[in-house]
Amino acid sequence: MxxxxxxxxxxxxxxxxxxxxxxxxxxxxxxDLDPYVRPELVLGDRLRERLLGGQPVFR
Numbered sequence: 822m823x824x825x826x827x828x829x830x831x832x833x834x835x836x837x838x839x840x841x842x843x844x845x846x847x848x849x850x851x852x853d854l855d856p857y858v859r860p861e862l863v864l865g866d867r868l869r870e871r872l873l874g875g876q877p878v879f880r
Contacts, residue, residue: 830864834879843879847871 824831832839841849841864848867853860871878 830861839879844868845871845878845880848878
């Protein structure tokens with residue numbers, strides 16, 4: 822879930838807090854390469870795709 826006030830994701834797995842650095846590399850690769858696109862939007866799209874596809878998002 823994206824906390825819009827802080828512009829950061831609130832990540833949890835089985836109720837336990839997780840950090841962005843614990844995401845699988847495929848989610849993080851090149852997130853901030855395009856200066857015209859907000860990184861949280863790219864990250865959010867990738868997380869959604871993986872979750873809907875039944876793929877893991879954490880290492």
